[in-house]
Amino acid sequence: MQIENIKNWLKINLFSSWYYSLISIIIIYYFLLIFPKFLDWAVFNATFIGNEKSDCKSSGACWVFIKVWFNKLIYGFYPEKDLWRINLSFFILIFTISLSFFIKDKFKIYILFFLILIFPIIAFVLIKGGFGLEYIETREWGGLSLTFILTFFGIIFAFPLGILLALGRRSELFFIRYFSLLFIEFWRGIPLITVIFAAAIMFPIFLPQGLNVDKLLRVAVGIAIFESAYIAEVVRGGLQSLPKGQYEAAKSLGMGYWKMNFLVILPQAIKAVIPGITNTFIALFKDTPLIILVGLLELLGMVNLAKSNSYWLGLAVEGYLFVGIIFWFFSFILSRYSQNLEKKFSSERY
C-alpha cells in the first residue's frame, strides 16, 4: 500500500510524460553529482577548529576564517569591552518583539509605541554613549549590528514619512498634493547609490560652516527618505483599494481629516498592503550593504575587508556564503511572516 502510494506519487509528479521523465532524470543526476561535493566542501572536509589560516589544511571550506573574524563581522570596530552595550540593545529589541506574541492584542499598541518612541532613544544612548557611558564614534560601528541599526532606523523613519506622503498625494490641497507627487517620483526615479553619494559627498556643502552632521547619520537619513517614497506608493495602493463608503461613513460620524484617516482609513489600508510594506523593508535591509561605497562597513563591507586582508586572502567564498546565508535567512523569515499576516488579515477585512 505504502509502496503503491510512492509509485503513484512518482508517476504523477516526476514521470508523467517522456520529456518530464527525461528532465527529472537529468536534474536528479546533476543534483547527485553536485550536492555531495558541496556537502564535502562545506561540512565534511571543512576546517572548524583552529585560530590561524595555516590550520586549514584540508581541501574543504575554511570556516576558521569566519570564526576568527566573527566579532568584527558582527560588531565592526566597536571596542571589545563595550560590546555588552550593543548586545543589551538587541536583547531589549528581541525581548519586546517576542513579548508581543504572547500578550493580548490591546496591549500590543503599547509595545509598538515603546519600539517606535522609547526604544530608539535607549538604544542610541547605549550604543553611541552619554549619561555616563563612554562616547563611541560612529566610524567604529560596523558589521551585522550596523546593518540592523540602519534597517531599524530606516523603518521607524520611513514608515511614518511614507504614510504622510501617501496621504499627501491623495490630499485635496493641491500644493501639498503636487509636492508629495514630485517628492515621491523623484526619489523613486533615482538609484540608491546616487542618494548615498549625495548624502556623503554633496550634502555637507549645503550645510552652514562649522555644522558637522555625522556621515553615518546623513547616509541613514538618505536611505530612509529613499525608502519612504516606496512605502508611500505601497500605502497609496492600500488607500485606493478601500471603498469610498469607508470615507463617507467616517465623515458622517463627524470625524475630521486626521481622526478619519488614523482611526478608520489607515488601519484598513495598511492591513491590506502588509506584504508590500514588508517587501519594502526587506529591500531596505538588502540595500544597506551599499554604504560600503562611501566607506561605511556593515556586514558585507566587513567581509570584503576581511577577505582582502593579506593574511586571509583567497577565502572570499566562505565569507560571501556566510553573508549570503545571513541575509537570506532574515529576508526569507520576514517574507514568510508577512505572508502569514496577510492570510490572517485577509479573513477579517472590512
Add this chain to the structure above:
Amino acid sequence: MFSSNFKNNLKKNLEFFNLLPQLVLIFILIFLIYSFIINTEINLKSRNLNFGFDFLNTNTGFDVQFSLISYDGSSSFLRVYFVGLLNTLLVAIFGIFFATILGFVIGVSRLSSNWIINKLSLVYVEIFRNVPLILQILFFYFVVIRSFPNPEKSFIILNFFIANLQGIYIPKFLFVNFSSILFALLISLIGIIILKRYANKIFYDKGKIIPVIKISLFFTSVILILFSLIGQVSFTIEFPKIVKNFGIINYVGGVKLVPEFIALLFSLSLYTSAFIAENVRAGILSINKGQKEASRSLGLNDSQTLKLIIIPQALRVIIPPTTNQYLNLTKNSSLATTIGYPDLAAVFAGTALSQTGKAIEIIFIVMMTYLTISLLISFILNLYNKKIAIIER
C-alpha cells in the same frame, strides 16, 4: 454638484485651516532652498571652488577600460558622460532581455506539474530574491569569474565562444553596405504593419485567420535577400585569434566582453528574473480556469487557447509589476561601481567627481539622467499598458 467640483476644490484650498499647512510647507521649502544656496556659496568660496558646468569641456586625463565610443584621456568630461551613459544602457538593455526570458521560463516552471522542476524553480526564486544584489555581483566577480581558466586553458566552443579569466570573446560581424539591410528591415516593417492591419480587418469582417507571422517571416527574408543582392551586401566574421607575446597567450579580435560586464549582466539578470518569475506566476494564476474551459469548448485548440485567451489576459496582470522590475534593473545597474564596470555612476559620479570635485554639478547630472531614463521607460510602458488594458464597455 459635480460640475462645480473644481470650484469647490479651489474654495477648500483657500479656507484658513487648509491654507495654513500649505503656506507652512511653502515657507519651509523656501527657507531650506535659500539657506542651502547661501551655505553653498560660502562653502564653495572657502574651498576655492566655483559652481558651473564649464568643466564638461575640459580634458579628463583618465582612461576608461570599456567604452562603446572612441575615448581616451584627452577626451572631454562630456564625452566620458556619454561613455558612462552608453555603458549603463548597454547593460540595462541586455539585462532586461535576459531577465525577461529567464523570468518567464522560471515563472512557468513554478507552475509545472513536475515536482522537481516546480521545487527547483521555487528554490531559485527564493535564493536570488532574498540575497542582496550587491553580494551577488561581488560573488560573481570575485568568485565565479576568478574561477574561469587562464588564457592558456581557455574554455572554447568552436571559435565562437572563448571564455577565460580576461573575459569572454565572441565573433564580431562586420558588414559592408549595412545601410541597405537597414533599409530592407524598414520596408518589411512597414509591410508587416500593413499586413497586420489588413489581417485584423479580414478577421473582424469575415472571420478568416491569416497566418501573419508565417507570411511576414517569408516576406522579410525575401526582401532581405533581394536587397542584399542588389545592394551588394557582404559580411565577414572576425573570430578571436590567439596571439603569443613573449610566451603569454592572449586573444585578440572579435568582441571582448570584459569580466566586469559579464558579472554585472549575469547578476542583474538572475536577480531580476526571480522577481519577474513571481509576477509571471501571479499573472498566470490570476486567470480563471473557466477561461481555458470556455475556450476549449468553443473549439480552439491548445496553442490557440494559450495564444489567444491565456497569454493576452495574463500579460495584463504581468506587465505593470514587470515594468517596475525593468526600472529597478536599470537603477540597480549603478551597482557597477562596486566592481568597477564603467557605467554612469562609476565613471561620472565616481572617477570624474573625484577628479574635479564638482560634487553638486555631477551628482545633479547623474540624478537627472537616471530620473529621465526611469520616466521614459515608465512612460513607454504605460502607453503599452493602456493599449492592452481592459476596455470596459
